[in-house]
Amino acid sequence: MSFIIKSCGVSDITDIESAINFVKAEEDDSLSNKEAIIKFLNNENNLFYVAKDMGKVVGYAIAYIQSRLDTTQNMICLYEIGTLKEYRQRGIAKNILQYIINDTSNLNIIKMWIPTNISNKAACALYKSIGATESCEKDEIIFTYRY
Numbered sequence: 001m002s003f004i005i006k007s008c009g010v011s012d013i014t015d016i017e018s019a020i021n022f023v024k025a026e027e028d029d030s031l032s033n034k035e036a037i038i039k040f041l042n043n044e045n046n047l048f049y050v051a052k053d054m055g056k057v058v059g060y061a062i063a064y065i066q067s068r069l070d071t072t073q074n075m076i077c078l079y080e081i082g083t084l085k086e087y088r089q090r091g092i093a094k095n096i097l098q099y100i101i102n103d104t105s106n107l108n109i110i111k112m113w114i115p116t117n118i119s120n121k122a123a124c125a126l127y128k129s130i131g132a133t134e135s136c137e138k139d140e141i142i143f144t145y146r147y
Contacts, residue, residue, distance in 0.1 A: 002053075003051050003052060003053040003058065003059075003092060003095070004051070004052050005049060005050070005051045005052075005059075005095055005096055005099040006049065006050060006052075007047065007048070007049055007099075007103055008041070008048040008049065008050055009041060010038060010041050010042075012048075012050070013034060013037055013038070015050045015052070015057050016032065016037050016041075016048055016050070016060075017032040017034070017037070018050075018056075018057035019048075019050050019057050019059075019060035019082075020032040020060075022057065022084070023057060023058065023059060023060055023082050023083065023084050024060070024080075024082055026082075026084065026085055027082060044065075045064055045065040045066070046062075046063075046064055046065075047061075047062070047063040047064065047065065047076075047100070047103075047104075048060065048061070048062055049061045049062075049063075049096055049099060049100060049103075051083070051092045051095065051096055053087065058083060058084045058087040058092060059081075059082060059083040059084065059087065059092040059093060059096055060080075060081070060082055060096075061078065061080065061081040061082075061093075061096045061097070061100060062078075062079045062080045062081075063076050063077060063078050063079060063100055063104075063112075064076065064077045064079060065104070065107065065109070066113075068110070071110060072108070073108050073109065073110035074107065074108055074109050074110065075109060075110055075111050075112065075113055076100070076104060076109055076111075076112040076113065077112075077113045077114075077115075078097075078100070078112055078113070078114045078115075081093055081096060081097070088122075093126055094126060094129055094130060097126070097127075097130050098130060100112075101130070112132070114127050114132055
């Protein structure tokens with residue numbers, strides 16, 4: 001299998017819609033919203049990547065570049081990554097992560113922050129496979145407040 005990975009801009013809305021409507025939708029009830037996609041892409045700190053196999057979107061990642069107060073360097077938050085179920089265990093997610101690292105290497109980045117659940121063994125193995133390290137304190141929790 002040969003797949004390509006690319007960073008998406010406004011001209012790639014069709015690929016982003018496919019990522020949301022087909023790949024992301026396998027895990028939740030997401031539907032794309034063209035206006036929201038354009039708003040997202042118009043912020044230079046928002047990043048969207050897709051992986052395609054023979055023209056079909058088979059994976060994606062969403063990341064954010066974040067400023068820090070303790071250094072002039074930025075960090076990246078990997079917000080979400082996904083692969084179509086039938087394409088998992090083929091190295092697509094790992095290649096997307098490597099692409100993000102290479103694509104952002106000239107952006108004065110100090111680290112990539114990657115939240116996940118300890119129970120998500122596949123995600124933990126994926127992040128370790130690219131050289132990411134887990135927190136020594138295994139008591140982190142993420143709260144969400146919905147407006």
